[in-house]
Amino acid sequence: MSQGKVEAMLGLRREGRPMVGRDRIELLEAVGIHGSISKAAKAVGLSYKAAWDALNAVNNLLPRPAILGQTGGRQGGGAIVTDDGLALIASFRMMEKRLEKVAQMLAGDGSGDSFSLLWSLGMKTSARNAFRCTVTDIRKGEVNAEVVMRLSAESSLTAIITAESLSDLDITIGREVMALVKSSFVMLAPGAELPRISARNRIVGTISHREDGAVSAELTLDIGDGKSIVAVVTRDSAEEMELTLGSKAVAFFKSSHVILAVD
Template sequence: MDGNGDRVEAIVALRGAGRSAVGRERIRLLEQVIRLGSITKAAQEVGISYKGAWEALNAVNNLLPRPAVAAQAGGRRGGGAVVTEDGLALIAAFHQMEAQLERVAALFSAGGTTLDAPELLRRLGMRTTARNAFRCRVEEIRLGGVNAEIGLRLTDQATLTALITVESLRDLGIGLGQDVTALVTSSFVVLAEGGAEPQATARNRLAGIVSRRTDGPVSSELCLDIGGGKTIAATVTRDSAQSLRLNPGDSAWALFKASHVILAID
């Protein structure tokens, strides 16, 4: 707002159905990657940590059909990063929508509505607390008496299964071929060493390579590159992480139940 508190600033966020927003901060980060060719340098430019930048860009990649940012190997500092055609299209779409929203914001500032504009804009920017948000396509629906199993295409090689009630299926209007966002809390993800597929009751089993491990006093967070530009995060106890002996570069499995997948639609 301006000094009189009368002007409403337009704030736009592109998001999947799970409300994991791609807002101005993440778009600015993408633009700095274009300019500098490095996630480390881009993070410094926008004033965030490398870890924060890495997580933000992975969140963007997980919500798009194809990655917005791709790593480049080589170089004295381990290579750089490049924004893909999909990333460039995302940036362009964001700025187009931001310009349109500025016009809408002007109406609020002119007093043409009784809506609480700042509160409305804050609500539009709400984000999910689920660590993992994946854009998927519905490939199969299996109806039961109470529950429905939803088969989801995550990448060319990977699928997910979600278990929801038939009532929820109908309320959301989910159908074959529809795009949805699958949300999985990181604490629901169980890790197993790589190799042969684990014999487990969990319906969802994603093979990947550990791309990052962050240890805290009590818990550890590990991120797995599962291919197709997608990553999944798991939060486990520090003791569990040490007993698994999983470090960046190691192969691993991410396991979670179908009932732990939450679906959201546009």
């Protein structure tokens, strides 16, 4: 007797709100492709109202909206997928891919440690800055390797990892990786001029958010292409450098402070 294929279905829910699964993620992807809720609804075979209700459920899942737009009546209006929406799509697809591997292992279709994969689905990190990048260059040494990645159209990241890690993670040119940087490792300098320092990573941006505490200040730097970097500095330093909303600043950090991870 042949066994049917084991399939894993991923669903996300927050505080009892409607489930967000593959169908709603596909709808969100369609909005990103067509730039319109009505066109996205047609592409996935839904009515405009059903699509609008589904996208509202997606928005309710996140602290900030996954999609922004206007209803525009029955024909719908223009709509965009926000950075949070893009992050949700990427995270969902990554988790779905890993869950599928677990399903295949449980069905006996492959070999490996399914429990390790299950653990990785719930992996959390304390690093505030997590970027999905594409490797553009690798400079190998006897002990360490320098990995250069495209962060955005204007910016790149450099990481120093051991040659052993490069091999273990199977990092090659063209591969997508996650680059993690703790906010406490990120330093800031006012203005748009790159400081003359030894730190390999120096990225210009605009301060889009600032939250002051009793001792420290958390600042978010908009670096373009919908990406941002979070830095935590002392409140006194933020005041002395006049790091206010809308002002230009340079985020800089060492290549040794960039941690790489792969799916």
